[in-house]
Amino acid sequence: MNEKEWNSIVGKDRMICTYKYLNAIEKSEINDCRYYYPVVYEEGRIIAHACVYFISTELDAFAQGITKKIIDLIRRKWKGFFVLRSLECGTPVALGSTVSFREGINQAEVLSLMRREIENLAKKLNIGVVLFRDFYDEELGVFDNLTEAGYNRIHNLSNTKLEIRWKSFDEYLNSMRSNYRMKIIKRMKKCHRENVTIQVLRNFSRYADELERLWTNVYYHATEYRRERLTAVFFRNIDQYLGERSGIILVKEDNMPIGFGLLLFDDETLTSMFFGINYDYNKDHFIYFNLLYKVVEVAIEEGMNDIDMGITTLVPKKDIGFAVAPLNMYMKHFNPLLNKIVPRAFEMMTPQDNTGPRRVFKTDRQEIKKEAKMFNKTESFSEQVSIKTE
Template structure:
């Protein structure tokens, strides 16, 4: 067994890379990584470790990238105020450059393992590759993300290499079990259904409508500008900055890409970037055109659910943040975990502690949204 690190996804034959992919693995696919690599996201530098067996078969692969990370990204209250005060004197206080195993524009586990691969041996190879990449780039922080509870049995082997387990922000996931949007609403308890209908009535009064696009490359510049408006006004999350090339590349390389666009009369006021694979709809990004589109967000969520139902999909992955709105739709919060390490002797324990302090988790509780409850979300949301 040995590992080889490639500096571009184009150095790897797509069929060899995709051969070991499972279902719902778009963010691990050759096409997706090619789209992201060519999009000039932030200051990212990508590397692709591939583990081979002695016969030359691919046993595992992943994407690793370096990025500048704000450790106070999710800080709140007094901590946020304190960081802000220090940054008036030291602008880059708690802004660190780190090596992550994943992609800068997707939530979910990035490591792909062949079914018959020895996970511990493979992870040892990937850890060694990460250390080599980090050392060459002068990076001390290393991060493997994002793993669900049921995956930790395999990936807790990272702790033997000095990594600490950290909770990440949870993913909001809705299980689709309705034949139409009307039956979805009818299944809601009256208080939640009343809120949806009130919002839909307001949207109708303003003449706002949605349209689903499968070819949207011609709107890439508009979408990037709308995303930038979200970025500039965000209070919960600000990291990656999308480019027009990102939207063009996603549409060019991924046949499952979709965009829900929102119009007020003839003016395009917002969009939602979606990926569809197998029976899963993944909401990637949202963009808006100024303050007039601020209260369209609930309608965007409704239309995402409507599209998933009409497409016969089973799962909607709604991502992190804005949990109140997403759980009001019936989504459940699925815990995610990361593995972090600092390469120096001084900070191995301090860094995870600092990250926990700077990243308060939202309260997780079950809402009784539907009259016909089916129990907690299954662990097998998707492999």
């Protein structure tokens, strides 16, 4: 497939649908994934395409409490218990739909054609479940037609988003209510040490082994979600294939990496993909929180419109102004009886946000614009604390 031809129908801020991104993911040896690319042509030109992949998922990946304990107990005797083999339309390590349409086509008709071919592929592979992932409420539109073909619309874990409306990190902090602002300042001071640096790197392949180690720490600490396994190969591929459109925030103490955040620089959106942490240092340095703060700072400096901060750990993200963005997906089991059970079981085990909203900022958007003129009269955060950078 020609890269230029493939990318010709990929819209703005859809890096996960681009040729290079998909190539990087396919070659990254993630779990037991196998990848397929349905492409629809009309009179010799591409009018739609998608990425679909096979993956095995432990359905209790989201389960908690007594439910998780019971499933673990049964799985000691029956390893395949509650393991879902599915063909998913999406990408295993990012949020968002991978279906792309050329403008001006009949999307419902083309989606129906693509859906039938994906189902035929699933049957050839002896896979009983098909999913179309991940759609925000405002994106459902034509995809709700999938329900007429037997699909169940269910919720996925929610994404978190922040619209960037500040010209500097100081302005962002000064727009906050004092209790939220002072919490950030206090935690940032924990990283304000002579032997600690926070760097933004666009060339990071040389750290791939360290990134795998730090990411694995987070993987085994996770209580909300654990599915995809990443290796050094993944981090090298992201750097190699995406180049300047990817980067990391790297935290070091005495020149030793102790934390990182992986970033994708899309057209107007900064996407924070994964974090890695050395937990021996996290309590003293608040590494995770300082990585979150640095993501916001980078987005502002790069002139991005918004940030996608990803699923899980919603409370610390809400506390710095992020809003929860619900995601939907469509699931179908080819067995009619199981199609009534499996999607609902999956949904029941997918935790949703129950932490309530935060009022982080002092004013709404319009009032912030009015206050911007007065910003130079307020105390600069840089006068309170600074972090050594390289």
